[in-house]
Amino acid sequence: MNDVSHATTRALVLRLMAKDVYLNRQTMFAALIGGLASLIIASTSGIGYSIGSISFITTMMAFGVVLAMFSIAQERKDRSGMFVLSLPLAPMDYVRAKLLGTTLTYFIPWSVLSAGAVLVIPLTPLPDGAMPMTVLLLVYFLLTFSVMALVALLVSSEAKTTLAIIATNMSLTFFMFGISRIHGIGWGLDRKETPTWSGSFFAVLAAELAVIAITFAIPMCFNLRKKEFL
Amino acid sequence: MIATTPAIELRGIHKAFRFFTLQEVSLELSPGQIMGFVGPNGAGKSTTIRILMGLLTADAGHVRVLGRAMPQEQALAKRDIGFVSDDMRLFGNATLAWHMKFVERTYAKWDSRYAAQLLSRFNLQAEQPIKGLSRGEHVKALLLLVLARRPRLLVLDEPTSGLDPVARQEVLSELMDVLQDEDRSILFSSHNTADVERISDQITFIDRGRIVDSRDKETFLERWRRIELHVRDGVKLPDVPSVVDVNGTGRVATVTTNYYTPELHRIYERAGVEIHEVQRMSLEEIFVANVMSSRKERAR
Numbered sequence: 001m002n003d004v005s006h007a008t009t010r011a012l013v014l015r016l017m018a019k020d021v022y023l024n025r026q027t028m029f030a031a032l033i034g035g036l037a038s039l040i041i042a043s044t045s046g047i048g049y050s051i052g053s054i055s056f057i058t059t060m061m062a063f064g065v066v067l068a069m070f071s072i073a074q075e076r077k078d079r080s081g082m083f084v085l086s087l088p089l090a091p092m093d094y095v096r097a098k099l100l101g102t103t104l105t106y107f108i109p110w111s112v113l114s115a116g117a118v119l120v121i122p123l124t125p126l127p128d129g130a131m132p133m134t135v136l137l138l139v140y141f142l143l144t145f146s147v148m149a150l151v152a153l154l155v156s157s158e159a160k161t162t163l164a165i166i167a168t169n170m171s172l173t174f175f176m177f178g179i180s181r182i183h184g185i186g187w188g189l190d191r192k193e194t195p196t197w198s199g200s201f202f203a204v205l206a207a208e209l210a211v212i213a214i215t216f217a218i219p220m221c222f223n224l225r226k227k228e229f230l
Numbered sequence: 231m232i233a234t235t236p237a238i239e240l241r242g243i244h245k246a247f248r249f250f251t252l253q254e255v256s257l258e259l260s261p262g263q264i265m266g267f268v269g270p271n272g273a274g275k276s277t278t279i280r281i282l283m284g285l286l287t288a289d290a291g292h293v294r295v296l297g298r299a300m301p302q303e304q305a306l307a308k309r310d311i312g313f314v315s316d317d318m319r320l321f322g323n324a325t326l327a328w329h330m331k332f333v334e335r336t337y338a339k340w341d342s343r344y345a346a347q348l349l350s351r352f353n354l355q356a357e358q359p360i361k362g363l364s365r366g367e368h369v370k371a372l373l374l375l376v377l378a379r380r381p382r383l384l385v386l387d388e389p390t391s392g393l394d395p396v397a398r399q400e401v402l403s404e405l406m407d408v409l410q411d412e413d414r415s416i417l418f419s420s421h422n423t424a425d426v427e428r429i430s431d432q433i434t435f436i437d438r439g440r441i442v443d444s445r446d447k448e449t450f451l452e453r454w455r456r457i458e459l460h461v462r463d464g465v466k467l468p469d470v471p472s473v474v475d476v477n478g479t480g481r482v483a484t485v486t487t488n489y490y491t492p493e494l495h496r497i498y499e500r501a502g503v504e505i506h507e508v509q510r511m512s513l514e515e516i517f518v519a520n521v522m523s524s525r526k527e528r529a530r
Binding site: 005008009012015019022023078079080082083085086087088089090091093 | 283284304306311317320
C-alpha cells in the first residue's frame with residue numbers, strides 16, 4: 001500500500017476507535033458516576049471508607065468486564081463486526097482498531113477515577129502510606145481489563161469467557177492479599193503518614209505493565225496467523 | 231484499471247473445513263455483468279463470497295477482485311466494493327443517520343443526494359435507532375449505505391432472505407435501477423431463483439462445495455427443456471448424452487435435457503418414440519434438475 005492508502009486506513013482506524021467511545025458512552029458515564037460516588041463515600045472515615053473502597057473496586061472490575069463483553073464479544077455475536085469488515089481495511093486493522101478503541105473507552109474513565117483515587121488519599125484523613133498499594137491496585141484494574149479484552153478478542157466460547165471473568169475477579173483477591181504482604185509495599189507501610197516508593201513497588205508495577213503489554217501484543221500476533229475472521 | 235479486467239476472478243479455489251469442503255471453485259464476472267449465484271442452503275455460496283471478500287483465506291487457488299489480489303489487497307479493493315450479507319448487522323445503539331455520516335466520511339464517492347432519495351424511497355427514518363428497525367428495514371438500511379457510495383462492484387449475499395414480498399420487491403426494484411450503470415458489476419447470491427432470474431444476466435449454480443454449471447441466463451433458458459414422450463410397446467428409449475433425467479415408465483416418459491436442439495426430435499423419431507410436448511423450464515426447475523443430475527453424476 002502507498003502513503004495515501006496508509007493514511008486512509010489510519011483515518012478509518014481512528015474513526016472506528018471514536019465509534020467505540022461513542023457507542024459505549026453510556027457505560028462510560030455510568031462507570032464515572034459509580035466510581036466518583038464510591039470515592040466520595042470512601043473519603044469519609046470509618047465504615048464509609050470500607051463501603052466506598054469495595055464499591056470502587058466493584059465498579060472498576062465490572063466496567064472492564066462489561067466493556068470487553070459488549071464492545072468486543074457482542075460485536076462478533078450480533079454480526080456488526082461483519083459490517084466493519086466490509087469497510088476498506090484489512091482484518092488486522094480491524095483488530096487493532098477494536099483493541100485500541102475499547103482500551104481508549106476504558107482508559108478515559110479509568111484515568112479520571114484513578115486520578116480521583118490518588119487525590120482522595122492526601123485530601124482526606126486516610127494515611128498517605130496507602131498510596132503505593134492504591135497505585136498498584138489501579139494498574140491492576142487496567143491489567144484485568146486488558147486480559148478480558150484479550151479473551152473477548154480471541155475466544156468465541158461463552159463458557160470459556162465466563163471462566164475468564166471468574167478467574168480475573170478471583171485474581172484480584174489474591175493480588176491484594178499478595179501485595180499487602182510484600183515488604184516495602186504493604187506490611188504496615190499503608191498505615192504510615194508518608195508513602196514509601198520502594199524497589200518492591202517498582203518491581204510489581206513493572207510486572208503489571210509487562211503483562212499489559214503482552215496481552216496487547218498477543219491478539220496482534222495471533223490474528224496475523226489467523227485465516228478466519230468471522 | 232482497464233475496463234476489461236474482470237470484476238471477480240476466482241481460479242481453483244479450495245477450502246476445507248471439518249465437515250465441508252469447497253472444491254475447485256472457479257468463476258469470472260465481467261464488468262457490468264450481474265451474476266446470480268444460486269445454490270441450496272449449505273452449498274458454499276457464503277464461503278465463496280467470504281473468500282472473495284478477503285474474510286476467509288483459501289487453502290489453494292487465486293482470487294482477484296477489481297484487479298486486486300485477495301486477501302492481500304483487500305483494503306484497496308474494498309473501497310470499490312459494496313458488500314451486504316443477510317447476517318450482517320449495523321450497530322443497534324446508533325441511528326441510521328450516524329451510520330450514514332460514518333460511511334460518508336469513509337468513502338469519497340458518497341452521494342448525499344442519492345442517499346436522501348434512497349431514504350425516502352425505502353421509507354426509512356434517519357434518526358431511528360437501528361435496534362428499532364424491522365428485518366426488511368435493516369436490509370434496506372444496509373443497501374442504502376452501500377448504494378449511496380456508488381461502488382463499482384456489489385456483492386450481495388442473500389440480501390432478500392427473510393424479507394416480506396413488499397420489501398423484497400422494493401429491494402429488487404432498486405437493484406434493477408442500479409443496473410443502469412453499465413460499469414457496475416453485481417454478484418447476487420440467493421437460493422430464491424425467482425429473484426435471481428429477475429435481475430441476473432449470468433447464472434452460476436453451486437452445490438455441495440462445487441460449481442455445477444455457469445453460463446448466461448438466456449442460454450440456460452434456451453437449452454433446458456422437459457420433453458414428454460409417448461413410447462410404443464417394445465420400443466426402448468435411446469441413450470442421448472444431453473438427457474440428464476428420465477422419468478416415467480410404460481407408454482409415457484418425461485425426459486429432461488440440458489441441450490435442446492431439433493436434432494433431438496430426429497433421434498427420438500428414428501427410435502420410434504413420439505414427442506408429445508416440449509416444455510420450457512423455469513430457472514428453478516433448471517436449478518433443481520441441474521443439481522440433481524450433478525449429484526447423480528458424482529455418485530457414479
